[in-house]
Amino acid sequence: MDIVKEILQREQKKNEKYKPITVEKHLELQIDLGSLLASDTNDLNEKLLKLENERDKYLQELTRDNTQLLLNKIWELPTERVDEAIVVQLPKPTTTLPRAKPVPTPKPLTKWQEFAKAKGISKKKKGKLEWDEQLQKWVPLYGYKKSAAEKDKNWLIEVPQNADPMEDMFAKKASEKSERVAKNELQRLKNIARAKKVKIPRVGLPVTSDKATALQLTTAAAVAKASTASLGKFQDKLPKEKEPRVKGLNELVPGKERKRKAPIPNPQAEKENNLNVLENILKKRPKIDMEKAVSHQIREEQVQRAEEKKNIKPAKGKYKNKSGKPSKFTAKKPKGGKGERNPGKKGHGRKRR
Amino acid sequence: MKVLSEERTRLLFEKLTKYIGVNVKLLIDRPDGTYCFREKKDRVYYLSERLLHLAQTVKPDNLISAGTCFGKFTKTNKFRLHITALTYLAPYAPHKIWVKPSAEQQFLYGHHVNKSGLGRITENTPKHQGVVIYSMGDLPLGFGVAAKSTAECRHADPLATVAFHQADIGEYIRSEETLT
Numbered sequence: 001m002d003i004v005k006e007i008l009q010r011e012q013k014k015n016e017k018y019k020p021i022t023v024e025k026h027l028e029l030q031i032d033l034g035s036l037l038a039s040d041t042n043d044l045n046e047k048l049l050k051l052e053n054e055r056d057k058y059l060q061e062l063t064r065d066n067t068q069l070l071l072n073k074i075w076e077l078p079t080e081r082v083d084e085a086i087v088v089q090l091p092k093p094t095t096t097l098p099r100a101k102p103v104p105t106p107k108p109l110t111k112w113q114e115f116a117k118a119k120g121i122s123k124k125k126k127g128k129l130e131w132d133e134q135l136q137k138w139v140p141l142y143g144y145k146k147s148a149a150e151k152d153k154n155w156l157i158e159v160p161q162n163a164d165p166m167e168d169m170f171a172k173k174a175s176e177k178s179e180r181v182a183k184n185e186l187q188r189l190k191n192i193a194r195a196k197k198v199k200i201p202r203v204g205l206p207v208t209s210d211k212a213t214a215l216q217l218t219t220a221a222a223v224a225k226a227s228t229a230s231l232g233k234f235q236d237k238l239p240k241e242k243e244p245r246v247k248g249l250n251e252l253v254p255g256k257e258r259k260r261k262a263p264i265p266n267p268q269a270e271k272e273n274n275l276n277v278l279e280n281i282l283k284k285r286p287k288i289d290m291e292k293a294v295s296h297q298i299r300e301e302q303v304q305r306a307e308e309k310k311n312i313k314p315a316k317g318k319y320k321n322k323s324g325k326p327s328k329f330t331a332k333k334p335k336g337g338k339g340e341r342n343p344g345k346k347g348h349g350r351k352r353r
Numbered sequence: 354m355k356v357l358s359e360e361r362t363r364l365l366f367e368k369l370t371k372y373i374g375v376n377v378k379l380l381i382d383r384p385d386g387t388y389c390f391r392e393k394k395d396r397v398y399y400l401s402e403r404l405l406h407l408a409q410t411v412k413p414d415n416l417i418s419a420g421t422c423f424g425k426f427t428k429t430n431k432f433r434l435h436i437t438a439l440t441y442l443a444p445y446a447p448h449k450i451w452v453k454p455s456a457e458q459q460f461l462y463g464h465h466v467n468k469s470g471l472g473r474i475t476e477n478t479p480k481h482q483g484v485v486i487y488s489m490g491d492l493p494l495g496f497g498v499a500a501k502s503t504a505e506c507r508h509a510d511p512l513a514t515v516a517f518h519q520a521d522i523g524e525y526i527r528s529e530e531t532l533t
Contacts, residue, residue, distance in 0.1 A: 245430065264356055267387040267402050274381045274390075277359070278366050282375060292479060295504055 021072060023065045031073050034093025038070040108195040111187070218244045222253055231255030354391040354398070354408060354419065361426065365390065365397055368424075368432045369442075372483035372496060376445035393418065396425045396533060397432070399441065418533040436495060436520040437532060439485070443493035446485035448478045450499070450516050457488050460495065461523035469511040478503045484516055495521030 048058040157169040226232035400420025408419035424434040456470025
Protein backbone atom coordinates (compact mmCIF):
# COMPACT_ATOMS: atom_id res chain seq x y z
CA MET A 1 0.00 0.00 0.00
CA ASP A 2 2.84 2.31 0.90
CA ILE A 3 4.42 1.99 -2.43
CA VAL A 4 1.16 2.81 -4.19
CA LYS A 5 0.69 5.85 -2.00
CA GLU A 6 4.20 6.95 -2.62
CA ILE A 7 3.79 6.69 -6.34
CA LEU A 8 0.54 8.57 -6.24
CA GLN A 9 2.07 11.31 -4.15
CA ARG A 10 4.99 11.60 -6.50
CA GLU A 11 2.61 11.88 -9.41
CA GLN A 12 0.71 14.59 -7.61
CA LYS A 13 3.88 16.52 -6.93
CA LYS A 14 4.85 16.17 -10.55
CA ASN A 15 1.46 17.48 -11.60
CA GLU A 16 1.80 20.47 -9.32
CA LYS A 17 5.14 21.30 -10.81
CA TYR A 18 3.95 21.09 -14.41
CA LYS A 19 0.76 22.75 -15.41
CA PRO A 20 -1.64 20.92 -17.70
CA ILE A 21 -1.24 21.38 -21.44
CA THR A 22 -4.93 22.02 -21.95
CA VAL A 23 -6.06 25.60 -21.53
CA GLU A 24 -9.65 26.77 -21.28
CA LYS A 25 -10.40 29.95 -23.18
CA HIS A 26 -13.67 31.78 -23.67
CA LEU A 27 -12.77 32.82 -27.19
CA GLU A 28 -10.36 30.83 -29.27
CA LEU A 29 -6.99 32.42 -30.06
CA GLN A 30 -6.11 33.57 -33.51
CA ILE A 31 -2.92 31.78 -34.37
CA ASP A 32 -0.63 32.45 -37.29
CA LEU A 33 1.90 29.65 -37.20
CA GLY A 34 4.02 31.05 -40.03
CA SER A 35 5.08 34.04 -37.96
CA LEU A 36 4.65 32.21 -34.61
CA LEU A 37 2.01 34.71 -33.60
CA ALA A 38 -0.95 34.17 -31.29
CA SER A 39 -3.34 37.01 -30.64
CA ASP A 40 -5.69 36.83 -27.69
CA THR A 41 -8.96 38.67 -28.19
CA ASN A 42 -10.37 37.75 -24.77
CA ASP A 43 -11.00 40.49 -22.24
CA LEU A 44 -8.32 41.07 -19.62
CA ASN A 45 -9.18 40.69 -15.98
CA GLU A 46 -9.18 44.34 -14.99
CA LYS A 47 -9.51 43.67 -11.28
CA LEU A 48 -6.25 41.74 -11.21
CA LEU A 49 -4.55 44.25 -13.48
CA LYS A 50 -5.24 47.05 -11.06
CA LEU A 51 -3.76 45.26 -8.08
CA GLU A 52 -0.07 46.07 -7.72
CA ASN A 53 1.10 42.72 -6.40
CA GLU A 54 -1.14 40.57 -8.58
CA ARG A 55 -0.53 42.22 -11.93
CA ASP A 56 2.77 40.61 -12.87
CA LYS A 57 1.68 37.19 -11.82
CA TYR A 58 -1.53 37.46 -13.78
CA LEU A 59 0.21 38.60 -16.95
CA GLN A 60 2.81 35.89 -16.65
CA GLU A 61 0.17 33.24 -16.33
CA LEU A 62 -1.79 34.59 -19.24
CA THR A 63 1.32 34.56 -21.39
CA ARG A 64 2.13 31.01 -20.36
CA ASP A 65 -1.37 29.83 -21.25
CA ASN A 66 -1.28 31.49 -24.64
CA THR A 67 2.19 30.17 -25.38
CA GLN A 68 0.96 26.72 -24.44
CA LEU A 69 -1.84 27.04 -26.96
CA LEU A 70 0.59 28.13 -29.64
CA LEU A 71 2.89 25.21 -28.93
CA ASN A 72 -0.06 22.82 -28.97
CA LYS A 73 -0.82 24.03 -32.47
CA ILE A 74 2.78 23.54 -33.51
CA TRP A 75 2.72 19.95 -32.25
CA GLU A 76 -0.26 19.27 -34.47
CA LEU A 77 1.93 19.82 -37.52
CA PRO A 78 3.75 16.86 -39.09
CA THR A 79 7.12 16.44 -37.40
CA GLU A 80 10.40 15.17 -38.69
CA ARG A 81 13.51 13.95 -36.99
CA VAL A 82 16.73 15.52 -38.15
CA ASP A 83 19.94 14.72 -36.22
CA GLU A 84 18.26 13.77 -32.96
CA ALA A 85 16.08 16.87 -33.06
CA ILE A 86 12.39 17.07 -33.78
CA VAL A 87 11.72 19.60 -36.51
CA VAL A 88 8.54 21.08 -37.87
CA GLN A 89 8.00 22.75 -41.22
CA LEU A 90 6.09 26.00 -40.54
CA PRO A 91 3.45 27.08 -43.04
CA LYS A 92 3.59 30.46 -44.79
CA PRO A 93 2.68 33.42 -42.56
CA THR A 94 -0.81 34.83 -43.11
CA THR A 95 -0.46 38.05 -41.13
CA THR A 96 0.39 41.01 -43.33
CA LEU A 97 2.79 43.41 -41.70
CA PRO A 98 2.85 47.12 -42.64
CA ARG A 99 5.97 48.13 -44.52
CA ALA A 100 8.54 50.18 -42.63
CA LYS A 101 9.62 52.36 -45.53
CA PRO A 102 7.39 54.37 -47.86
CA VAL A 103 6.49 52.91 -51.24
CA PRO A 104 9.20 53.79 -53.74
CA THR A 105 8.14 56.50 -56.16
CA PRO A 106 8.41 55.73 -59.86
CA LYS A 107 11.54 57.06 -61.52
CA PRO A 108 10.98 60.35 -63.33
CA LEU A 109 10.97 59.91 -67.09
CA THR A 110 13.71 61.36 -69.22
CA LYS A 111 12.84 63.94 -71.82
CA TRP A 112 12.91 61.39 -74.62
CA GLN A 113 10.79 58.92 -72.65
CA GLU A 114 8.24 61.64 -71.99
CA PHE A 115 8.14 62.52 -75.66
CA ALA A 116 7.89 58.89 -76.72
CA LYS A 117 5.05 58.33 -74.28
CA ALA A 118 3.16 61.34 -75.61
CA LYS A 119 3.65 60.23 -79.19
CA GLY A 120 3.06 56.56 -78.51
CA ILE A 121 6.50 55.46 -79.65
CA SER A 122 7.54 52.10 -78.29
CA LYS A 123 11.03 50.66 -78.17
CA LYS A 124 11.89 48.21 -80.91
CA LYS A 125 13.98 45.23 -80.00
CA LYS A 126 17.18 45.08 -81.99
CA GLY A 127 19.29 42.01 -82.45
CA LYS A 128 22.77 42.02 -80.92
CA LEU A 129 24.32 40.95 -84.19
CA GLU A 130 23.61 42.26 -87.63
CA TRP A 131 24.57 40.80 -90.99
CA ASP A 132 26.89 43.06 -92.91
CA GLU A 133 26.55 42.62 -96.65
CA GLN A 134 29.79 44.36 -97.48
CA LEU A 135 31.98 42.41 -95.10
CA GLN A 136 29.96 39.22 -95.45
CA LYS A 137 29.93 38.55 -91.71
CA TRP A 138 27.95 39.14 -88.54
CA VAL A 139 28.80 42.44 -86.88
CA PRO A 140 27.74 43.29 -83.33
CA LEU A 141 25.69 46.39 -82.56
CA TYR A 142 28.40 47.95 -80.42
CA GLY A 143 31.75 47.09 -78.91
CA TYR A 144 35.29 46.70 -80.12
CA LYS A 145 34.28 44.30 -82.88
CA LYS A 146 31.87 46.88 -84.24
CA SER A 147 34.54 49.60 -84.33
CA ALA A 148 36.96 47.18 -85.98
CA ALA A 149 34.34 46.40 -88.61
CA GLU A 150 33.78 50.13 -89.16
CA LYS A 151 37.49 50.56 -89.72
CA ASP A 152 37.48 47.73 -92.21
CA LYS A 153 34.56 49.18 -94.05
CA ASN A 154 35.67 52.80 -94.14
CA TRP A 155 39.29 52.43 -95.14
CA LEU A 156 38.46 54.90 -97.88
CA ILE A 157 36.04 57.83 -97.84
CA GLU A 158 34.93 59.53 -100.98
CA VAL A 159 35.28 63.32 -100.95
CA PRO A 160 31.93 64.86 -101.81
CA GLN A 161 31.78 66.95 -104.94
CA ASN A 162 31.24 70.33 -103.28
CA ALA A 163 33.50 69.74 -100.27
CA ASP A 164 36.94 71.14 -99.65
CA PRO A 165 39.33 68.58 -101.19
CA MET A 166 42.03 69.34 -98.63
CA GLU A 167 39.78 68.56 -95.66
CA ASP A 168 40.52 65.41 -93.74
CA MET A 169 37.34 63.38 -94.00
CA PHE A 170 38.43 60.93 -91.31
CA ALA A 171 39.06 63.72 -88.80
CA LYS A 172 35.71 65.26 -89.67
CA LYS A 173 33.93 62.02 -89.04
CA ALA A 174 35.73 61.51 -85.74
CA SER A 175 34.88 65.00 -84.53
CA GLU A 176 31.24 64.54 -85.49
CA LYS A 177 31.13 61.35 -83.51
CA SER A 178 32.73 62.92 -80.44
CA GLU A 179 30.26 65.80 -80.66
CA ARG A 180 27.35 63.36 -80.68
CA VAL A 181 28.79 61.63 -77.63
CA ALA A 182 29.21 64.95 -75.82
CA LYS A 183 25.65 65.99 -76.67
CA ASN A 184 24.32 62.72 -75.34
CA GLU A 185 26.28 63.14 -72.14
CA LEU A 186 24.94 66.66 -71.68
CA GLN A 187 21.40 65.44 -72.19
CA ARG A 188 21.94 62.66 -69.69
CA LEU A 189 23.13 65.18 -67.10
CA LYS A 190 20.21 67.44 -67.88
CA ASN A 191 17.81 64.56 -67.31
CA ILE A 192 19.38 63.89 -63.93
CA ALA A 193 19.15 67.57 -63.01
CA ARG A 194 15.52 67.67 -64.04
CA ALA A 195 14.74 64.56 -62.01
CA LYS A 196 16.41 66.02 -58.92
CA LYS A 197 14.90 69.46 -59.57
CA VAL A 198 18.27 71.18 -59.64
CA LYS A 199 18.44 74.51 -61.40
CA ILE A 200 20.98 74.49 -64.18
CA PRO A 201 22.42 77.58 -65.81
CA ARG A 202 21.26 78.46 -69.28
CA VAL A 203 23.46 77.24 -72.05
CA GLY A 204 24.01 79.10 -75.24
CA LEU A 205 24.25 82.77 -76.04
CA PRO A 206 23.32 85.36 -73.42
CA VAL A 207 19.93 87.04 -73.91
CA THR A 208 19.96 90.01 -76.19
CA SER A 209 17.54 92.89 -75.97
CA ASP A 210 15.42 91.60 -78.83
CA LYS A 211 14.89 88.25 -77.12
CA ALA A 212 14.67 89.34 -73.48
CA THR A 213 11.39 89.20 -71.62
CA ALA A 214 9.74 92.29 -70.18
CA LEU A 215 10.87 91.23 -66.73
CA GLN A 216 14.50 90.95 -67.81
CA LEU A 217 14.33 94.31 -69.54
CA THR A 218 12.88 96.12 -66.55
CA THR A 219 15.52 94.55 -64.34
CA ALA A 220 18.26 95.63 -66.72
CA ALA A 221 16.84 99.15 -66.88
CA ALA A 222 16.65 99.41 -63.09
CA VAL A 223 20.21 98.18 -62.67
CA ALA A 224 21.50 100.51 -65.38
CA LYS A 225 19.75 103.47 -63.82
CA ALA A 226 21.31 102.83 -60.44
CA SER A 227 24.78 102.35 -61.91
CA THR A 228 26.01 105.90 -61.44
CA ALA A 229 28.36 107.40 -58.88
CA SER A 230 25.39 108.57 -56.84
CA LEU A 231 23.57 105.24 -57.22
CA GLY A 232 21.02 106.78 -59.56
CA LYS A 233 19.79 109.29 -57.04
CA PHE A 234 19.89 112.22 -59.44
CA GLN A 235 18.74 110.32 -62.49
CA ASP A 236 15.78 111.89 -64.24
CA LYS A 237 12.52 110.04 -64.34
CA LEU A 238 10.53 109.44 -67.47
CA PRO A 239 7.02 110.83 -67.52
CA LYS A 240 4.68 108.23 -66.00
CA GLU A 241 7.59 106.00 -65.02
CA LYS A 242 6.62 103.37 -62.52
CA GLU A 243 8.68 101.70 -59.85
CA PRO A 244 9.78 98.34 -61.28
CA ARG A 245 8.12 95.47 -59.47
CA VAL A 246 10.44 92.55 -60.01
CA LYS A 247 11.05 89.89 -57.43
CA GLY A 248 14.59 89.93 -56.08
CA LEU A 249 15.42 93.22 -57.79
CA ASN A 250 16.68 94.90 -54.63
CA GLU A 251 19.47 92.36 -54.35
CA LEU A 252 20.69 93.28 -57.83
CA VAL A 253 20.38 97.06 -57.68
CA PRO A 254 23.29 98.72 -55.86
CA GLY A 255 22.39 100.94 -52.94
CA LYS A 256 18.97 99.41 -52.41
CA GLU A 257 18.22 97.86 -49.12
CA ARG A 258 16.73 94.45 -48.89
CA LYS A 259 13.14 94.66 -47.90
CA ARG A 260 12.57 93.21 -44.50
CA LYS A 261 9.31 91.64 -43.63
CA ALA A 262 7.19 94.07 -41.70
CA PRO A 263 6.44 92.83 -38.20
CA ILE A 264 2.88 91.76 -37.64
CA PRO A 265 1.22 94.65 -35.87
CA ASN A 266 -1.06 94.07 -32.94
CA PRO A 267 -4.73 94.41 -33.83
CA GLN A 268 -5.14 97.76 -32.13
CA ALA A 269 -2.18 99.33 -33.94
CA GLU A 270 -3.30 97.84 -37.24
CA LYS A 271 -6.73 99.38 -36.84
CA GLU A 272 -5.19 102.76 -36.08
CA ASN A 273 -2.97 102.49 -39.15
CA ASN A 274 -5.86 101.57 -41.35
CA LEU A 275 -7.96 104.44 -40.06
CA ASN A 276 -5.09 106.84 -40.74
CA VAL A 277 -4.72 105.60 -44.29
CA LEU A 278 -8.44 105.94 -44.81
CA GLU A 279 -8.44 109.43 -43.35
CA ASN A 280 -5.80 110.47 -45.86
CA ILE A 281 -7.80 109.06 -48.74
CA LEU A 282 -10.99 110.76 -47.66
CA LYS A 283 -9.12 114.04 -47.24
CA LYS A 284 -7.81 113.81 -50.76
CA ARG A 285 -11.23 113.50 -52.30
CA PRO A 286 -12.39 116.86 -53.65
CA LYS A 287 -14.86 118.50 -51.32
CA ILE A 288 -16.62 120.17 -54.23
CA ASP A 289 -17.88 117.78 -56.83
CA MET A 290 -17.07 119.64 -60.03
CA GLU A 291 -19.66 117.93 -62.14
CA LYS A 292 -22.31 118.42 -59.56
CA ALA A 293 -21.39 122.07 -59.18
CA VAL A 294 -21.47 122.66 -62.92
CA SER A 295 -24.83 120.97 -63.32
CA HIS A 296 -26.11 122.95 -60.38
CA GLN A 297 -24.91 126.17 -61.99
CA ILE A 298 -26.53 125.24 -65.31
CA ARG A 299 -29.76 124.45 -63.61
CA GLU A 300 -29.71 127.75 -61.71
CA GLU A 301 -29.15 129.64 -64.90
CA GLN A 302 -32.00 127.82 -66.56
CA VAL A 303 -34.30 128.65 -63.69
CA GLN A 304 -33.21 132.28 -63.79
CA ARG A 305 -33.87 132.54 -67.50
CA ALA A 306 -37.29 130.99 -67.07
CA GLU A 307 -38.09 133.51 -64.36
CA GLU A 308 -36.98 136.38 -66.56
CA LYS A 309 -39.15 135.18 -69.37
CA LYS A 310 -42.08 134.96 -67.05
CA ASN A 311 -41.49 138.51 -65.81
CA ILE A 312 -41.15 140.01 -69.25
CA LYS A 313 -44.06 138.29 -70.90
CA PRO A 314 -46.97 140.01 -69.17
CA ALA A 315 -45.46 143.46 -69.91
CA LYS A 316 -45.41 142.64 -73.60
CA GLY A 317 -49.07 142.06 -74.03
CA LYS A 318 -50.53 140.98 -77.32
CA TYR A 319 -49.83 144.03 -79.39
CA LYS A 320 -47.11 146.49 -78.74
CA ASN A 321 -48.41 149.66 -80.35
CA LYS A 322 -51.21 151.66 -78.93
CA SER A 323 -53.43 151.53 -81.95
CA GLY A 324 -54.28 147.98 -81.04
CA LYS A 325 -53.45 146.69 -84.44
CA PRO A 326 -50.67 144.40 -85.30
CA SER A 327 -47.78 146.26 -86.81
CA LYS A 328 -46.31 145.23 -90.07
CA PHE A 329 -43.24 143.77 -88.41
CA THR A 330 -43.91 141.77 -85.32
CA ALA A 331 -40.31 140.99 -84.63
CA LYS A 332 -37.27 142.95 -85.51
CA LYS A 333 -34.72 141.43 -87.74
CA PRO A 334 -31.33 141.24 -86.22
CA LYS A 335 -28.99 143.78 -87.66
CA GLY A 336 -25.28 143.58 -87.82
CA GLY A 337 -24.48 147.27 -87.41
CA LYS A 338 -26.77 147.77 -84.43
CA GLY A 339 -29.22 149.63 -86.57
CA GLU A 340 -26.69 152.16 -87.72
CA ARG A 341 -26.03 152.19 -91.34
CA ASN A 342 -24.07 154.79 -93.06
CA PRO A 343 -23.40 154.03 -96.67
CA GLY A 344 -20.60 156.51 -96.66
CA LYS A 345 -18.88 154.92 -93.80
CA LYS A 346 -16.87 151.92 -94.59
CA GLY A 347 -17.13 148.67 -92.73
CA HIS A 348 -14.36 146.99 -90.94
CA GLY A 349 -11.36 146.07 -92.97
CA ARG A 350 -10.98 146.31 -96.65
CA LYS A 351 -13.27 144.80 -99.13
CA ARG A 352 -12.09 141.42 -100.11
CA ARG A 353 -12.60 140.14 -103.54
CA MET B 354 -1.73 85.23 -44.62
CA LYS B 355 0.18 88.44 -44.98
CA VAL B 356 -0.57 91.87 -43.61
CA LEU B 357 -1.25 94.25 -46.47
CA SER B 358 1.53 96.70 -47.22
CA GLU B 359 0.92 100.42 -46.83
CA GLU B 360 0.52 100.90 -50.56
CA ARG B 361 -1.82 98.01 -51.00
CA THR B 362 -3.95 99.13 -48.07
CA ARG B 363 -4.25 102.49 -49.76
CA LEU B 364 -5.25 100.91 -53.06
CA LEU B 365 -7.83 98.74 -51.34
CA PHE B 366 -9.39 101.60 -49.41
CA GLU B 367 -9.40 103.86 -52.45
CA LYS B 368 -11.39 101.25 -54.30
CA LEU B 369 -13.76 100.64 -51.42
CA THR B 370 -14.45 104.36 -50.94
CA LYS B 371 -15.64 104.47 -54.53
CA TYR B 372 -18.52 102.23 -53.56
CA ILE B 373 -19.27 102.90 -49.92
CA GLY B 374 -17.59 106.26 -49.27
CA VAL B 375 -16.88 107.06 -45.63
CA ASN B 376 -18.58 103.85 -44.53
CA VAL B 377 -15.27 102.02 -44.95
CA LYS B 378 -14.61 103.20 -41.41
CA LEU B 379 -17.45 100.98 -40.24
CA LEU B 380 -15.69 97.96 -41.73
CA ILE B 381 -12.46 98.65 -39.86
CA ASP B 382 -13.91 99.93 -36.63
CA ARG B 383 -16.57 97.43 -35.69
CA PRO B 384 -18.24 97.21 -32.32
CA ASP B 385 -18.64 93.42 -32.48
CA GLY B 386 -14.93 92.61 -32.56
CA THR B 387 -11.70 93.41 -34.37
CA TYR B 388 -11.71 92.72 -38.06
CA CYS B 389 -8.77 92.96 -40.38
CA PHE B 390 -7.68 92.62 -43.98
CA ARG B 391 -5.16 89.96 -44.87
CA GLU B 392 -3.53 89.02 -48.12
CA LYS B 393 -2.92 85.57 -49.52
CA LYS B 394 -1.72 84.93 -53.07
CA ASP B 395 -2.63 88.52 -54.05
CA ARG B 396 -6.18 88.00 -52.80
CA VAL B 397 -7.49 90.16 -49.99
CA TYR B 398 -9.55 88.56 -47.25
CA TYR B 399 -11.64 90.29 -44.61
CA LEU B 400 -11.85 88.29 -41.42
CA SER B 401 -12.23 88.59 -37.70
CA GLU B 402 -9.26 88.38 -35.36
CA ARG B 403 -10.67 85.21 -33.86
CA LEU B 404 -10.91 83.51 -37.23
CA LEU B 405 -7.42 84.72 -38.10
CA HIS B 406 -5.98 83.00 -35.07
CA LEU B 407 -7.71 79.79 -36.06
CA ALA B 408 -6.46 80.12 -39.62
CA GLN B 409 -2.90 80.56 -38.43
CA THR B 410 -2.91 77.02 -37.09
CA VAL B 411 -3.19 75.74 -40.66
CA LYS B 412 0.02 75.27 -42.64
CA PRO B 413 0.23 78.18 -45.12
CA ASP B 414 0.61 75.85 -48.09
CA ASN B 415 -2.59 74.08 -47.20
CA LEU B 416 -4.63 77.19 -46.47
CA ILE B 417 -6.71 78.19 -49.46
CA SER B 418 -8.86 80.91 -48.01
CA ALA B 419 -10.14 82.26 -44.72
CA GLY B 420 -12.84 84.83 -44.16
CA THR B 421 -14.46 86.72 -47.01
CA CYS B 422 -12.52 87.37 -50.19
CA PHE B 423 -12.86 91.03 -51.13
CA GLY B 424 -10.96 90.88 -54.37
CA LYS B 425 -7.49 90.59 -55.77
CA PHE B 426 -4.54 92.62 -56.85
CA THR B 427 -3.89 92.29 -60.54
CA LYS B 428 -0.45 91.83 -62.03
CA THR B 429 -0.37 95.57 -62.75
CA ASN B 430 -1.02 96.17 -59.03
CA LYS B 431 -4.58 97.38 -59.32
CA PHE B 432 -7.24 96.17 -56.96
CA ARG B 433 -10.29 94.42 -58.39
CA LEU B 434 -13.33 93.70 -56.28
CA HIS B 435 -14.95 90.29 -56.44
CA ILE B 436 -18.62 89.48 -56.12
CA THR B 437 -17.94 87.94 -52.71
CA ALA B 438 -17.46 91.46 -51.35
CA LEU B 439 -21.09 92.29 -52.10
CA THR B 440 -22.20 91.21 -48.62
CA TYR B 441 -20.20 94.07 -47.15
CA LEU B 442 -20.77 96.62 -49.92
CA ALA B 443 -24.55 96.35 -50.17
CA PRO B 444 -25.56 97.52 -46.68
CA TYR B 445 -23.26 100.56 -46.76
CA ALA B 446 -23.59 101.76 -50.35
CA PRO B 447 -24.96 105.30 -50.57
CA HIS B 448 -25.64 105.11 -54.30
CA LYS B 449 -27.88 102.39 -55.62
CA ILE B 450 -29.59 101.38 -58.80
CA TRP B 451 -32.68 99.20 -58.90
CA VAL B 452 -33.33 97.17 -62.02
CA LYS B 453 -36.72 96.12 -63.32
CA PRO B 454 -37.61 92.41 -63.05
CA SER B 455 -37.42 92.12 -66.84
CA ALA B 456 -33.81 93.34 -66.88
CA GLU B 457 -32.69 91.32 -63.88
CA GLN B 458 -31.72 88.27 -65.90
CA GLN B 459 -29.79 90.31 -68.43
CA PHE B 460 -27.74 91.80 -65.63
CA LEU B 461 -27.19 88.45 -63.96
CA TYR B 462 -25.80 87.11 -67.23
CA GLY B 463 -23.12 89.78 -67.12
CA HIS B 464 -24.59 92.55 -69.26
CA HIS B 465 -24.69 96.27 -68.56
CA VAL B 466 -27.87 97.92 -67.30
CA ASN B 467 -29.81 99.78 -70.00
CA LYS B 468 -32.04 102.75 -69.48
CA SER B 469 -35.03 100.54 -70.33
CA GLY B 470 -34.11 98.22 -67.46
CA LEU B 471 -33.62 100.99 -64.95
CA GLY B 472 -36.25 100.88 -62.24
CA ARG B 473 -34.99 103.42 -59.77
CA ILE B 474 -31.78 105.31 -59.09
CA THR B 475 -30.52 107.16 -56.06
CA GLU B 476 -30.88 110.93 -56.38
CA ASN B 477 -27.67 112.87 -57.10
CA THR B 478 -25.68 109.88 -58.32
CA PRO B 479 -22.72 111.36 -60.16
CA LYS B 480 -21.19 109.93 -63.30
CA HIS B 481 -18.67 107.10 -62.81
CA GLN B 482 -19.76 106.51 -59.23
CA GLY B 483 -19.57 102.97 -57.91
CA VAL B 484 -23.09 101.70 -57.39
CA VAL B 485 -24.69 98.60 -55.95
CA ILE B 486 -27.38 97.13 -58.13
CA TYR B 487 -30.57 95.85 -56.56
CA SER B 488 -33.60 94.04 -57.83
CA MET B 489 -36.95 95.78 -57.30
CA GLY B 490 -37.42 93.49 -54.30
CA ASP B 491 -34.33 95.07 -52.68
CA LEU B 492 -32.13 92.05 -53.24
CA PRO B 493 -28.53 93.04 -54.00
CA LEU B 494 -27.62 91.57 -57.41
CA GLY B 495 -24.15 92.96 -57.92
CA PHE B 496 -22.26 96.15 -58.41
CA GLY B 497 -20.95 98.35 -61.15
CA VAL B 498 -20.24 101.92 -62.17
CA ALA B 499 -22.81 104.53 -63.09
CA ALA B 500 -22.39 105.38 -66.77
CA LYS B 501 -24.66 108.39 -66.48
CA SER B 502 -25.55 110.74 -63.67
CA THR B 503 -29.12 110.79 -62.38
CA ALA B 504 -29.91 113.98 -64.31
CA GLU B 505 -28.53 112.55 -67.53
CA CYS B 506 -30.53 109.37 -67.06
CA ARG B 507 -33.79 111.28 -67.44
CA HIS B 508 -33.05 112.32 -70.98
CA ALA B 509 -31.17 109.20 -72.08
CA ASP B 510 -32.65 107.01 -74.80
CA PRO B 511 -33.92 103.59 -73.75
CA LEU B 512 -30.99 101.64 -75.17
CA ALA B 513 -28.29 103.80 -73.58
CA THR B 514 -26.21 102.15 -70.88
CA VAL B 515 -26.94 103.49 -67.44
CA ALA B 516 -24.59 101.34 -65.36
CA PHE B 517 -21.54 99.34 -66.37
CA HIS B 518 -21.53 95.79 -65.09
CA GLN B 519 -18.61 94.78 -62.88
CA ALA B 520 -19.78 91.81 -60.84
CA ASP B 521 -23.06 90.01 -60.28
CA ILE B 522 -24.25 87.09 -58.21
CA GLY B 523 -24.55 84.99 -61.36
CA GLU B 524 -20.79 84.60 -61.09
CA TYR B 525 -21.29 82.21 -58.23
CA ILE B 526 -22.42 79.77 -60.90
CA ARG B 527 -20.61 81.08 -63.97
CA SER B 528 -17.15 81.21 -62.46
CA GLU B 529 -17.55 78.90 -59.54
CA GLU B 530 -14.05 77.45 -59.72
CA THR B 531 -12.22 80.78 -59.68
CA LEU B 532 -14.07 82.29 -56.73
CA THR B 533 -12.50 81.84 -53.32
